[in-house]
Amino acid sequence: MNKAAPPLKEIGPTFADCVENIRKKHGNNYQIVDKRTEEISGLFGIGKKRQMVVTYIVTDYSALQQGFREPSRSGNGVYGQPSGFSEERDKILVDLMKKKSNSENTQKEFSEISQKLELLQKRMEDLIPQQSQSIPSIKKIEEILEQNEFSSSYINYVVEKIRSEFSLEELEDFNLVQNKVIEWIGENITLFNQSELSKKPLVLILVGPTGVGKTTTVAKMAAKYRVDGKDSFIRMVSIDCFRIAAQEQLSIYGGHMDIPTTAAETAEDIERILQMDGNRLDVMLIDTIGLSPHDFEAIGKMRKILDINGLKPEVFLAVSASTKASDLRDIMDNYEIFGYKSVIITKFDETRHIGNVLSVLREKNKSVAFISLGQVVPRDFETASVLRFLMQLSDFKIDRKSLETKFSPLPGDAISKRVDTSDGGTL
Template sequence: MELLVEVAPTKEKAIEKIRKKYGDRVNILRTQRNNRSFFFGLIERVSVEIFFSVNRGSQSSVHEIPSVQSRTRVSAARVEDTEAEKIKILESAQRINAKIAQQVEPLISAAKEKKTEKVPTSPEAVHTLTQTLEGMIQKITNSAPVVITQELQSIQRIELLLEENDFSFSFIRKSIARLKDELSYHDLESFEKVESTVLRWIIESVHIQVPPICTGTRNIVLVGPTGVGKTTTLAKLAAFYFVTEPKRTGIQPRVKIITTDNFRIGAAFQMERYCELMGLDLCVVQAPVEFLTYMTLYQQETDVVFVDTEGRSPVDGQNIERMVEYFRAVKNFELEVYLTIDAGSKANDLREVFKQYALFEYRALIVTKLDETTSIGNLISALSEARTPITYITTGQTVPSNLEKASVNLLLSKLKGFKLLAEEMGNDYGDYGSKER
């Protein structure tokens, strides 16, 4: 019995080739899976060997080959399209170390020419080529330890800088992977290049949305978890439109305030005090139907209606659903809903807030208490994933002066340790990102 071997990337392809050559006159004896590594394990190639015999009948077949040729076939089957294999190895070597790129380029060109000409290449030639390239890489690696150290130092420095600014593990991991993928080895040697690249990605993570220009009544609603400062923020917004803007435009808008917050002790009293100071009316509603009644009335006689809502924990799904009932009651009105979040919140907490409050279909964010946090990384990490724009930022307790229209530079001012930050903040990022009207 004559033993033959067929090699292919998968078992199915190997059997397909055997059937094509020998038909059904085949006995499969053994299947073996092989893993071959090149370049110190950086390149791995998987193949399947099938050992088989052929039942020789009385009739001759064009597939029958003398035993010497069969042995040649076994040897040749171990390397399919060796010129293509050489090209893959050489191109992989280029990616491993840019220092040998120019040295292997002529070899790649020659291999491509041979592949076009269908010139056969023996397995021994591929083995020799592999050994040669491994030697080149080892020599270059041993002769340039300083370059490798500098690359590692630049990555370590930017990783430490992001950690010091409280960026999330996910943001840091993705940034490091992106640096290695998008920057050349030469660029990775320069920490200035690495820093400027990461700083640009941070800036791209922040999107600003300017307040809309409305011809009718604006219905501005603030939602968000407990303790983020919704009531104070709403008072600042009301003061801005009722006190500050008229001084600039000479036009006095008609402003009304509604609160649905009957849960927190003193919430209505706090808002009532703000309204007294500004000379505004406050309406406290107890049920969705009452909310609908006042919203309908105010559409006819008011320019801006502000609505304060209960603060609920993002894990308090039952009470959040109860808040949604108020919104369902006024579903026919055009609402301008803003999710209010604390600038000092952890990235994981912000992700949960974004998820749970998505029921309210908020159009943008209001970031509060920027003055109370020393690190902005968690916020930017969450923003980079949610891609939700910011419209307003609060920077203190004073009403109304500590309310500002959102800007990238205002957030960048909280970053620490970035030497190129001053240069970047010299640019105008006020309308940066996905600006929407």
């Protein structure tokens, strides 16, 4: 029979303080069993104060046994000293030794006490899952996160957070756990501060690898500014001199929206365009060459083209929602040379799993500014929102009203079209 780890207690002013102290002692090798608030009397019995009592076990039992050789931090059993199982066991053994010396019926009493020990052991094993056993709610959360293509590091982060913040009793309520996990996912999504786009003239540069739809995205952004400011002077610039089709495509979009479009090949070309437009320019959007994230020489050359004296553009990295996590890491790392602050997620409508994107955004500490959900200009483009990402999660039960209260509804420019969601609904 495997030995169950004895429960320990940690007392502190708040739950967070208790968890912090537990982590200092045991790292991540613990599981919270119970938490409760109790009142204690003040000095001389005057006044009362509240404190948090957290009961936990160490999941790496060998480490716990080793820790028992060290003296406890407190003589009253508050910090680190085992309670419950070990104390009751010791009392039974002491009782056994006393009765063994004082009673003639030692064999019978020994049998009774042995039964007590077995019952106590069984009670603890029923209460505390063995390390080899998985908790059903945690296992299910792991499976759902994997299905949504979250990275292993992101899944580990969520699992450790579940173990540290939920008691065993709470873990039996899967809806409680999944609702909290969805909130954690939302809290880890950083949105770009749109107020940074209020300066004039506003120069926006879109960079990214081939095939992510940069040209169409630039046209959508231009259309957004055309709708938001009908009297604004907007210009689109293409420096994709290798693809004539890209320049022609941008010119066609510009013609439909009454937005001038110009080609540029050097930094001097862009400077001349800026001087030509002068003070009337409100927004300039620059479409760049699609490059392999591993073509460092070409990336360096394009960086020089965009190095314009006195120009402080807002640079966005365009990435496809369907790109696997390992490739996203490479893309985001290798395009750092452009100093981009935020990303634009394209082809959002072409995948049902966005855990890959959310995982890497969290790893790289990058925000998301806009989402492109289709090919139609200007319709299929909107300001990024936490709710849009959460509604895209599959196999989770999404409480939209609750999430709207916590994270705000979809933005005013959100499109009214079908996007694959967990319930197949229309957002």
